[in-house]
Amino acid sequence: MTKRIVILVSGNGSNAQAIIDQCEQGKINGEVVAVVSNKASAFALKRAQAHHIEAVCIPHQDFVSREAFDAFLLHKVQEFRPDLVVLAGFMRILSPAFVDALSTKLLNIHPSLLPKYPGLNTHQRAIENGDTEHGSSVHFVTAELDGGPVVLQSKVAIHPHDTAQTLAQRLAQTEWQIYPRVVEWFCDGRLVFDGKHLSFDGSEVPIGGVNYGHQ
16 A cells, blocks of 8 residues: 655755655655645745645744644644655754654654764764764654664765865765665565664664665
8 A cells, every 4th residue: 555655844855855756756655645844935845836745834933832833733744644754854853742643653864874963063063073974864753852763874975175065965965865765665664663663674773774785
């Protein structure tokens, strides 16, 4: 059965586009049924409309608190009966109630090799610390900020003259490969998270995620 996917975004939506494209190409056994943003200016909403996907804007500033926004967002997301909820550049820290309600089917991509550099400004932090490599991590979302179990990581070398912008641009190319792959695994039932344990093809996923090179 085709899985129903809801994507939450705040900006450009390039990762959302990669997932939409692979769903439409039949590479993912899923359908993006809605793209939801907290910002009316998010280009991702136009991407959704171009593919005849329902585009929903819920401005967070219209709510008196983070909890009130999250409660409404959760209600709206659940209206679409999603099998999977994908955070693709959704720049909000979600409340525990939201995470708890969707914890076994809530994915995020974070631009660092977690557990390194949770939070913001990851590219600049990697450069300033003299790291030789940087990466992105697809992980399930838990109440701990960027602390859920990692499914898959991509890596790029940090060049001597890299800036945060050049590093981010190069890393994005890898994100468009690994995020749809993880969504594919989930929709095929190969990837299962019960809220505590993460398994892939019936085996526990090690720290740092699945070895992508062998898939």
